[in-house]
Amino acid sequence: MLIGITGGSGAGKTEFIKRLRQNFVEQDLALISADNYYLPRDQLKKDQNGVVNFDLPDTIDHHGFITDLKKLKGNELVRRKEYTFNNEKANAKEIIIHPAKVYIVEGLFILHEPEVRRLLDLIILIDASDIKKISRRILRDQAERNYPLDDVLYRYNHHVAPAFDKFIVPYLEYVDLIVNNNHNFDKALDVMARFIRSICQENA
Numbered sequence: 766m767l768i769g770i771t772g773g774s775g776a777g778k779t780e781f782i783k784r785l786r787q788n789f790v791e792q793d794l795a796l797i798s799a800d801n802y803y804l805p806r807d808q809l810k811k812d813q814n815g816v817v818n819f820d821l822p823d824t825i826d827h828h829g830f831i832t833d834l835k836k837l838k839g840n841e842l843v844r845r846k847e848y849t850f851n852n853e854k855a856n857a858k859e860i861i862i863h864p865a866k867v868y869i870v871e872g873l874f875i876l877h878e879p880e881v882r883r884l885l886d887l888i889i890l891i892d893a894s895d896i897k898k899i900s901r902r903i904l905r906d907q908a909e910r911n912y913p914l915d916d917v918l919y920r921y922n923h924h925v926a927p928a929f930d931k932f933i934v935p936y937l938e939y940v941d942l943i944v945n946n947n948h949n950f951d952k953a954l955d956v957m958a959r960f961i962r963s964i965c966q967e968n969a
Contacts, residue, residue: 766964767834767884769870772891773929774820774921775898775905777946781891781954782869788958793965795865797837799872801848802830812923820920820928822874827881830872833862834884840864866968867961873928876936889957890933890940893947895926 772778786794802825803809809817809824818824833843843862862868875881876888893901899921906912912920944953 766867766886767838767870768867768961769872769875769881769885769888770891771872771875771888771933773893773898773933774873774925775901776891776893777901777950778871778891781944781946781950782871784954785869785957785961789867789961789965791863792865794867794869794961795837795862796869796871797833797843797862799825799830799870799874801845801860802826803848816916816919816923818924820873820924820932822877822932825872825874827874827878831878831880831884834870834881837862837864837868838884866965874932876939877932882936882939887942888940889942889944890937891944891946891950893945897947 770778770782782796786796788794803819804824804826806817809819810821812818833845836843842864845860845862847857847860849857870881870885872881875885882888899918902921902925903914903917906917906920907914942953944950
């Protein structure tokens with residue numbers, strides 16, 4: 766089973782997935798993230814002010830992503846080099862996704878791409894208010910990517926927010942479950958863990 770998880774930047778996708786995976790061994794629940802399918806930085810488009818825009822569908826190698834999703838559907842092992850975004854000094858590790866009973870498919874554009882949508886058995890949207898998302902984005906980008914505040918706000922207003930409106934909102938009809946994460950997602954996390962556990966038991 767492939768469970769798609771999407772949502773605007775700062776909604777809490779990463780933390781939700783992290784905590785969900787803590788409930789399972791890798792043979793039961795594995796993760797494939799579209800973040801590792803970004804094209805090389807020099808191939809990405811820049812906006813009118815020369816800032817690289819990561820929040821466009823054509824920044825992703827969708828062919829490679831879809832190919833690997835099909836491999837997982839067929840119980841094949843997937844290998845992918847980690848994408849390290851703006852940290853050129855980071856040593857990108859090889860990510861190996863072993864066959865599992867359930868896979869989480871995480872990405873901003875999984876609703877926008879029709880073939881990806883068709884491969885997903887369940888789609889979850891993690892949602893939060895704009896003020897929550899932008900505050901979380903500021904904390905993350907300053908801590909993990911060393912972006913100054915002005916840069917974080919610029920990217921959010923010119924790239925992140927428009928991407929949510931254009932590449933997620935029009936496809937909400939395909940979402941099976943919306944998780945409100947303005948405060949916490951504990952109840953939804955418990956429900957999802959129970960559901961995945963039942964799938965794993967059925968396929969034991």
